[in-house]
Amino acid sequence: MFFQELNNINCKTYLIADLDAGQAAIIDPVDSYIDRYLAILAYHRLTLKFVADTHTHADHRSACTALRRLTNCLVMMHELSPQPTVDKRYIDGDELTVGNIHIKVLHTPGHTPDSVSFYVNDDRVLTGDVILIQGTGRSDFAGGNAGDQYDSITDKIFTLPDKTLLFPAHDYRGNTETTVGLEKATNPRIAGKTREEYIEIMDNLNLPLPEKIQEVLQINQSEVDDDLIKFPMIAELNQVLQMEPAAVKNRLEETTDNCVIIDVREDSEFTGELGHIAGSRLIPMRSLPKVIEDLEPLKKKEVILVCRSGARSTTAAAILKGLGFHNVKNMKGGMLAWNKLAFPVER
Numbered sequence: 001m002f003f004q005e006l007n008n009i010n011c012k013t014y015l016i017a018d019l020d021a022g023q024a025a026i027i028d029p030v031d032s033y034i035d036r037y038l039a040i041l042a043y044h045r046l047t048l049k050f051v052a053d054t055h056t057h058a059d060h061r062s063a064c065t066a067l068r069r070l071t072n073c074l075v076m077m078h079e080l081s082p083q084p085t086v087d088k089r090y091i092d093g094d095e096l097t098v099g100n101i102h103i104k105v106l107h108t109p110g111h112t113p114d115s116v117s118f119y120v121n122d123d124r125v126l127t128g129d130v131i132l133i134q135g136t137g138r139s140d141f142a143g144g145n146a147g148d149q150y151d152s153i154t155d156k157i158f159t160l161p162d163k164t165l166l167f168p169a170h171d172y173r174g175n176t177e178t179t180v181g182l183e184k185a186t187n188p189r190i191a192g193k194t195r196e197e198y199i200e201i202m203d204n205l206n207l208p209l210p211e212k213i214q215e216v217l218q219i220n221q222s223e224v225d226d227d228l229i230k231f232p233m234i235a236e237l238n239q240v241l242q243m244e245p246a247a248v249k250n251r252l253e254e255t256t257d258n259c260v261i262i263d264v265r266e267d268s269e270f271t272g273e274l275g276h277i278a279g280s281r282l283i284p285m286r287s288l289p290k291v292i293e294d295l296e297p298l299k300k301k302e303v304i305l306v307c308r309s310g311a312r313s314t315t316a317a318a319i320l321k322g323l324g325f326h327n328v329k330n331m332k333g334g335m336l337a338w339n340k341l342a343f344p345v346e347r
Contacts (some may be wrong), residue, residue, distance in 0.1 A: 001101050001121055005167070005176065007033055011060050012169050014126055015307050018045050018099025025098045025203060026051045027118060028169050028243055029063035037063070039069065046214065048073040049098055050088075053126025054169055055115040056081060058141060058217040058310075059210040065223060078107065078112040080310035080336065082221040090116075108231045110149020111137040113309070118158065125180070131157055132168040133175040136189045139202050140195045142314070146202035150195045189252075209234065221311045224301035232318035236264045239265045240317045242332040248304055249343055252279070259302045264288070264316045267334075269308060274335040277347030280306060285316050292323060310334040 002017040007030060015037075017024035026037060043047055048071045050055050051064045065085060074087040076096070081089070090096065092107035096118075104119040111129040117125040129137030135340040139146040141299045157166070162181025185191055191199055209217070216222075218231045243251075251259050261280035263270055270282045278292065283291055285307075303325055305313035310333050317330045331338070 002044070003120075003124070004040075006036060010054070010170055010172050012167065012171065013037070014105070014167060016041065016098055016101060017044065018101050019044060019046075019097025020049055023049045023099040025049055025103070026067065027094075027236055028053055028057070028128070029061040029064060029067055030278050031061040034063050034066055034070070036128070037067065039141060041071070047071075050052070050074040050076045050096070052118075053081075053083075053220075054117065054126060055112040056083070056086075056220050057169075057216065058220075059170075061216055062220050077109075078105075078114040078116050080109075080309055082114070082307065082309045084269060084308065084312070088116065092116075107267055108149075108152035108156050110145055110152045112141060113143040119154075119160065119164075119171045124164075125157065125160060125168060126167050127157060127170070128169045131166070131183060131187070133166070133171050133173075133178045133189070134140070134183070134187055134189075136187070137203075138207055139207065140207070142234070147201070150190065150193075150198045153190055155227050158277065161315040178310065193255075217317050222285050222315065230319070230322075232315060232322060236315055236318045241329045243304060243329045245337070245338045245341055245343060248277075248331050248338075251302075251304070253310060259304065260298055261304050261306055262316070263306045264313050271347050274308065274339055275347040276335070277306065277338065278313055278346050285312050288316060288319060295320075295325075299325050302329070304329050304331055306331045306338075307334045309336050 002019050003017045006013045006015055012029050014027045029051055037076060046071045050073055051067050053062050068075050076088045077083055077086045079089045079091050094105040096103040099108050101121055106119055108117045108130040109115050115128050115325050129238060130149060130219060139149050157197040160180045164180040166178045166180055209259045211230045262275050263280045263282050264275050265287040266284050270276050305317040307313035314330045
């Protein structure tokens with residue numbers, strides 16, 4: 001196995017390759033380093049089989065979609081990833097291959113709901129931001145959860161063999177790798193801590209938000225990069241009222257006259273495997289600026305926004321709220337949650 005970190009900066013990107021088979025995967029690519037990735041693939045005569053992010057990043061633009069356009073590779077993400085144009089989605093326990101290299105997917109939520117770690121050839125693990133070298137990733141972004149993070153680390157990462165090499169998606173102190181055993185014994189944030197103690201620590205970090213988070217997180221979630229769309233601030237996202245799918249279903253059964261469902265996914269998602277709610281109106285998020293005037297009559301109605309996982313629709317709801325749509329809500333968990341409850345869909 002040929003394994004290399006490619007960026008040499010705080011944000012880490014990893015190349016996993018079988019040189020004999022001529023196949024490679026790139027994990028957590030950063031958009032400003034695409035030329036470097038293409039150069040190393042060409043130098044080693046490698047075909048890029050797939051790219052993947054360990055989670056939806058908030059501090060840099062993902063290069064996954066751009067690399068697919070340039071190399072015809074697959075974009076692979078966890079089932080809960082809000083990114084709309086994913087070729088294949090995996091879940092906990094799935095096995096991926098690159099030539100003769102085996103990669104096991106470990107769903108490790110907490111930093112984000114879609115966070116995964118990749119256990120490669122039974123000797124190393126790429127942990128994203130769930131656990132870092134002598135630290136852990138923050139859990140205060142939307143969808144983050146310190147308790148889930150503690151469970152992910154203790155149940156998924158710390159149960160791997162102690163000698164397992166551990167490579168995080170970030171490091172800010174010049175470190176490059178550690179081991180599961182070392183972090184289990186000495187990581188100051190979680191070693192020897194109870195779940196309750198860890199939650200208390202994480203709830204009181206008071207970390208500043210990453211620079212340019214508005215231009216990064218929501219673009220990574222939606223793949224919409226349009227100057228006409230002013231992405232809402234985190235505080236505005238947090239003000240969006242979240243409705244459980246069962247409550248949405250009940251509301252639709254009560255009346256349809258004063259309640260409108262707007263689905264902000266792409267056309268292919270609307271008619272895809274998850275289907276859509278009967279009577280919902282498809283307005284992809286990228287199209288919102290073009291139809292705002294047409295939506296003016298809906299300001300007096302209850303508007304419920306829907307997407308795949310609830311991330312894009314929360315952004316869309318906050319945008320509409322900022323434009324004077326006062327009775328706007330988001331369906332929590334999106335169509336994934338709706339389907340999980342076996343509620344009816346149309347395709």
